[in-house]
Amino acid sequence: MKRLTQLMAGLALALGLSGPLLAQDGPLRIEITEGVIEPLPFAVPTFSAENAAAQELAAQLAQVVADDLSGTGLFRQIPRDAFISGVSDFNAPVQYADWKAINAQALVTGAVSVAEGGRVTVKFRLFDVFSEAPLGEGLQLGGTTTSWRRIAHKVADQVYSRITGEGGYFDSRVVFVSETGPKNARQKRLAVMDYDGANVQYLTDSASIVLAPRFSPNGSRVIYTSYETGFPKVYMMDVGTVQRRILEDQPGTMAFAPRFAPDGNTVVFSLEKGGNTDIYRLTPGGAATQLTNSPAIETAPSYAPDGSKIVFESDRSGNQQLYVMGANGGEPTRISFGEGRYGTPVWSPRGDYIAFTKQHQGRFHIGVMRTDGSEERLLTASFLDEGPTWSPNGRVIMFTRVGSGAQGEPALYSVDLTGRNLKRIPTPGPASDPAWSPLLP
Amino acid sequence: MKNILVKSGLIALAVAVSACTDAGRFGAGGANDGAGANAGGAGYDSVNDPSSPAYFQQNVGDRVLFSVDQSTLSPQAQSTLDGQATWLASNPSYSAIVEGHADEQGTREYNLALGARRANSVQEYLISKGVAGSRLRTVSYGKERPIEVCSTEVCYAKNRRAVTVLSAGQGS
Structure with missing residues (x-):
């Protein structure tokens, strides 16, 4: 987890926080040049659709999550055409090497299903790629097809919060x-x-x-x-x-x-x-x-x-x-x-x-x-x-x-x-x- | 209380040739929503009728201007208001709302309060000249209703104003 700790120190600085984290030595991945933080590269593959009704939402949800994170200026989305492998099965083991190769430091995966009556269920996981470990528990969120953007914002809030240690603000x-x-x-x-x-x-x-x-x-x-x-x-x-x-x-x-x-x-x-x-x-x-x-x-x-x-x-x-x-x-x-x-x-x-x-x-x-x-x-x-x-x-x-x-x-x-x-x-x-x-x- | 407002062909012409002006000039105050819709229909002949709102607006002068961030009345403003007080004394069937305005160079809330100060300065002056307080009300529009929209002192000077808008009736 050392690497992610360093990332978090960099983000802490980007957020204007101060504290002992910044005093750490070591090969920081986030380079601070002229006061600008290098945004943390992350990957959000299109979420897996667990049934046919969820197909369209799967792409939309992933996009809103990516936009929320990129919009902070603290994260940089790696374009999908750079991906070596996709994530077709939410429960399959993560191919860390493929994500390391494109320098994705954080990986967000998700799965979505839409039940009769428009009930939406979204599951997501966040991975620290270079530590080859999940960052926090997987989480399941529920909502309706009309409130799908709120679900995406909640996922992004979780990701933001777990990486920066700050509360989120996207679902607002x-x-x-x-x-x-x-x-x-x-x-x-x-x-x-x-x-x-x-x-x-x-x-x-x-x-x-x-x-x-x-x-x-x-x-x-x-x-x-x-x-x-x-x-x-x-x-x-x-x-x-x-x-x-x-x-x-x-x-x-x-x-x-x-x-x-x-x-x-x-x-x-x-x-x-x-x-x-x-x-x-x-x-x-x-x-x-x-x-x-x-x-x-x-x-x-x-x-x-x-x-x-x-x-x-x-x-x-x-x-x-x-x-x-x-x-x-x-x-x-x-x-x-x-x-x-x-x-x-x-x-x-x-x-x-x-x-x-x-x-x-x-x-x-x-x-x-x-x-x-x-x-x-x-x-x-x-x-x-x-x-x-x-x-x-x-x-x-x-x-x-x-x-x-x-x-x-x-x-x-x-x-x-x-x-x-x-x-x-x-x-x-x-x-x-x-x-x-x-x-x- | 229906606002008596004036639309004049002459004013419209003036508007058309002026560099940074606009339709806001048509109404007496230019601030009330729907002011144009309430136009009293007084023809421009009424400008020559000393007891008409049009005469008040154009010959007496319905507005006074202020310095930046100030609400004190200049000698010129006092002279205009002397004329307004005299007109109101001669025309007791009208009451008035004094609208205070600010230019855009200020925060929204502060400008509302500043416009209120300006409107109040006018109201107090008119009362000191014998106009019954019951015939006068004040309102501030802050920077919400400029009459000129350029962002230079030429326009700002015209926007820092208090406009005495007549209404029919003897007030409350």
């Missing part, structure tokens, strides 16, 4: 705002999709402006801002039934920037009264509790994963900066001190970092800092990047990137916590304000 969804029309007459709709852009479903029509949706901690509900009444108000929607209700409707006020507390019931948001914006908390059946009280703008609140603290932005110092306060309010501590303006802070689900939007010298950046404001790192730079959201494992950040001028459309991008693997997430049209769900059950 993203709620976002789908945009159409010219920039000065934009129409916006809420939509939800798989993390990789597949299976887009619309949750609202485009009759009213909708902004910044956020998932509940279990992913079943979405909270967002809508102009349905003509004024910005906070709404809660059940994703399954698309039933929605207004949360807070004090006449003459605006409510926006909502986010769930980790308990899934409490909501924190911004309420504007008489031109001044403060942060409030709402518990089910209760009245709104004011958490900040200053003549400055306080907005974009986000809870720490343990619910004990809230990070938010305020311009009380003269421009936008980040502050942390207790969950019940009180005197906040400023944590951002670099040049420029800081907004839209979001606490990592792991609790270790806060992601933010930074504006400096006419450019926008997505960045991260420790929760005390130390170790600030900017991950992106462009004309307009904003609104980070964390993958369920706290290793990837998705955000909105907008180009300049009439033709500069907003699109969703993701980037690793390390700043590597920047890529565009495919959406049916212009898109903004992504929010990542937790890992699905």
Whole structure:
């Protein structure tokens, strides 16, 4: 297992982890050049179809698993035409020599069957080729033909998790705002999709402006801002039934920037009264509790994963900066001190970092800092990047990137916590304000 | 409360020859969804009628502009608002929604709050000039409804605005 330990050390570095693993000596297979990790080569032969009905799914499942892994930038898929042998029988012994010969360091094999009524069963195994041993137990997953992509994502999550030692993030969804029309007459709709852009479903029509949706901690509900009444108000929607209700409707006020507390019931948001914006908390059946009280703008609140603290932005110092306060309010501590303006802070689900939007010298950046404001790192730079959201494992950040001028459309991008693997997430049209769900059950 | 909006052949012509402008100019505020659909049908002759919304929009001036990240009213803005207050005093059958807007150079949430500050500055100024608070409401669109879409200061300056959009009725 020495070899794979070394691979895992390399991946740990790629994921931005630190620890004693990196101090190891030895002939590392993953070469680090100019800070770039050589992706780990892996092979995913087409899964074996155990009955005729599973034929098509067998190829599709293997492809989604491969795409998930390759998409991380940490793994590199070896093309199938390079394979010396296939895997026709899931239970036959693995021909390690054939996989070593093409330098496949990890091998994923699978078998799929489809029963009457569309019940899908997928079995898979992961092998450490050069150690000539399975990595973890074989696993069997069940689902339906309509949810086959989720099964593939779950397989990929297992592979990712076993090799990196981190939680996965492929079996997750993203709620976002789908945009159409010219920039000065934009129409916006809420939509939800798989993390990789597949299976887009619309949750609202485009009759009213909708902004910044956020998932509940279990992913079943979405909270967002809508102009349905003509004024910005906070709404809660059940994703399954698309039933929605207004949360807070004090006449003459605006409510926006909502986010769930980790308990899934409490909501924190911004309420504007008489031109001044403060942060409030709402518990089910209760009245709104004011958490900040200053003549400055306080907005974009986000809870720490343990619910004990809230990070938010305020311009009380003269421009936008980040502050942390207790969950019940009180005197906040400023944590951002670099040049420029800081907004839209979001606490990592792991609790270790806060992601933010930074504006400096006419450019926008997505960045991260420790929760005390130390170790600030900017991950992106462009004309307009904003609104980070964390993958369920706290290793990837998705955000909105907008180009300049009439033709500069907003699109969703993701980037690793390390700043590597920047890529565009495919959406049916212009898109903004992504929010990542937790890992699905 | 139905918005009284104006479509004018003259305005349309101006739009057609302007470099970075758009259909957003047709409506009084250009921000309300469906603003065009609610157009009151006032012909452009009404621009010459001092008690018409079209006159308010074009001769009195329905909007004031702001500096970057500011919500204070310039002397020019105050002068425009003096005119609005006078017009509203003479035309008590109208109420108004003051729409605050920001340019695209800012994060979404902050710009919503900034637009609210701007709308509130206008509202407070109008109240100080004698307009009943019950006739005024405010709303912020943040950076959601620019009227100009180029990404230079020429456009940004026009987008950092508060627009007083008239509606029929005496308010709440």
